[in-house]
Amino acid sequence: xxxxxxxxxxxxxxxxxxxxxxxxxxxxxxxxxxxxxxxxxxxxxxxxxxxxxxxxxxxxxxxxxxxxxxxxxxxxxxxxxxxxxxxxxxxxxxxxxxxxxxxxxxxxxxxxxxxxxxxxxxxxxxxxxxxxxxxxxxxxxxxxxxxxxxxxxxxxxxxxxxxxxxxxxxxxxxxxxxxxxxxxxxxxxxxxxxxxxxxxxxxxxxxxxxxxxxxxxxxxxxxxxxxxxxxxxxxxxxxxxxxxxxxxxxxxxxxxxxxxxxxxxxxxxxxxxxxxxxxxxxxxxxxxxxxxxxxxxxxxxxxxxxxxxxxxxxxxxxxxxxxxxxxxxxxxxxxxxxxxxxxxxxxxxxxxxxxxxxxxxxxx
Numbered sequence: 001x002x003x004x005x006x007x008x009x010x011x012x013x014x015x016x017x018x019x020x021x022x023x024x025x026x027x028x029x030x031x032x033x034x035x036x037x038x039x040x041x042x043x044x045x046x047x048x049x050x051x052x053x054x055x056x057x058x059x060x061x062x063x064x065x066x067x068x069x070x071x072x073x074x075x076x077x078x079x080x081x082x083x084x085x086x087x088x089x090x091x092x093x094x095x096x097x098x099x100x101x102x103x104x105x106x107x108x109x110x111x112x113x114x115x116x117x118x119x120x121x122x123x124x125x126x127x128x129x130x131x132x133x134x135x136x137x138x139x140x141x142x143x144x145x146x147x148x149x150x151x152x153x154x155x156x157x158x159x160x161x162x163x164x165x166x167x168x169x170x171x172x173x174x175x176x177x178x179x180x181x182x183x184x185x186x187x188x189x190x191x192x193x194x195x196x197x198x199x200x201x202x203x204x205x206x207x208x209x210x211x212x213x214x215x216x217x218x219x220x221x222x223x224x225x226x227x228x229x230x231x232x233x234x235x236x237x238x239x240x241x242x243x244x245x246x247x248x249x250x251x252x253x254x255x256x257x258x259x260x261x262x263x264x265x266x267x268x269x270x271x272x273x274x275x276x277x278x279x280x281x282x283x284x285x286x287x288x289x290x291x292x293x294x295x296x297x298x299x300x301x302x303x304x305x306x307x308x309x310x311x312x313x314x315x316x317x318x319x320x321x322x323x324x325x326x327x328x329x330x331x332x333x334x335x336x337x338x339x340x341x342x343x344x345x346x347x348x349x350x351x352x353x354x355x356x357x358x359x360x361x362x363x364x
Contacts, residue, residue, distance in 0.1 A: 013047040018205040139279035158327030167243035173199035175245035183254030243268035250274035266318035269311035
């Protein structure tokens with residue numbers, strides 16, 4: 001199959017440091033190539049891939065100090081995609097809704113994975129206009145604000161099973177990995193570790209938009225003796241960072257669409273202690289790969305009894321549910337569905353939507 005993968009340009013594919021969507025695009029692209037498909041990747045020029053790369057910016061835009069307006073680069077990418085649209089059997093977009101006007105008019109088979117939150121007030125009018133676009137969710141919870149979209153399936157993320165080594169034993173500290181922003185709950189993670197007299201190692205990205213929050217709320221907490229801030233880390237360092245921890249603290253306070261770090265932690269055998277928000281209950285099996293909690297006191301109690309969980313079971317849960325092979329197979333099912341619908345009547349069949357879940361295959 002001739003497949004185009006269209007990535008956001010904010011990070012390279014895979015990202016050099018922090019980055020979720022572009023990392024998933026990389027894993028999916030490489031697995032599709034391994035399976036023998038003819039894959040073209042539209043991404044930043046510093047991306048590394050075994051697919052055919054169409055460079056749409058010199059480098060990932062977040063780390064490009066010369067980039068003032070990222071939209072310019074994404075608009076130029078759309079022109080490159082649709083200039084080559086006849087070269088592909090299907091185009092898989094990962095850049096939100098930017099392409100919808102072009103896609104509607106091209107008539108080519110396409111699919112869009114929505115990677116972000118959907119509870120923003122500006123979104124309903126846009127999706128009402130483009131309600132014919134076939135879209136994929138990365139968790140069932142992500143759909144809640146817009147359940148009436150043209151959902152074709154839910155495909156949970158997956159990664160290579162050998163990406164991070166399994167660690168049968170760990171240190172005495174907890175870990176936090178993510179962004180420094182109010183919704184990610186770093187302040188709560190620091191509080192939890194402090195109450196238990198445990199060290200907390202923090203690997204986090206600080207966006208310009210979150211700089212004021214960091215300076216006012218988080219930076220003073222970094223002076224506490226039990227907190228170690230190591231900065232933003234990339235793929236090479238994640239295995240050691242997550243695998244050496246007793247548990248990953250994930251006290252989010254927002255409708256997390258997926259939470260890639262939960263899957264990555266499980267891959268190392270490290271259980272997750274998380275608040276029941278967004279996708280958490282879909283990713284974590286409570287009492288097996290982590291504990292799902294309802295408030296701060298519950299988080300503290302769960303973190304204190306983390307040794308009740310078997311790290312080997314945590315790793316097996318990852319292998320069973322979140323491999324890149326499963327993710328690619330799920331997407332291929334949806335690609336074929338889109339192609340079949342186009343061949344049969346030239347339009348999407350709303351009566352045959354597929355919901356895919358890790359380890360369970362496709363279910364009508």
